[in-house]
Amino acid sequence: MGLSTGDERILDDPEPLVMIEELGDNAVIINLRAWAGAGDFWDAVRDLKKAIKVELEAAGYSIPFPQRDIHIISGDKPG
Secondary structure, three states: HHHHOOOEEEEOOOOOOOEEHHHHHHHOOHHHHHHHEOOOOOHHHHHHHHHHHHHHHHHOOOOOOOOOOOOOOOOOOOO
């Protein structure tokens, strides 16, 4: 939680909380709950998301885009 505790806009009370929200087929959804004052909220959210992405990439993680494989089978049309 270093990113949230290093930001002066994030309140110490209640303490920031990190949890695994969901283990999906194609994703691990991680939830960060951190509280900020109303005037700082949206800037803090934007900056935390950017900092998290930068830190994950620096650690060698990438955030992939969804992919789908489409197989086209040629032949007679049904019906």
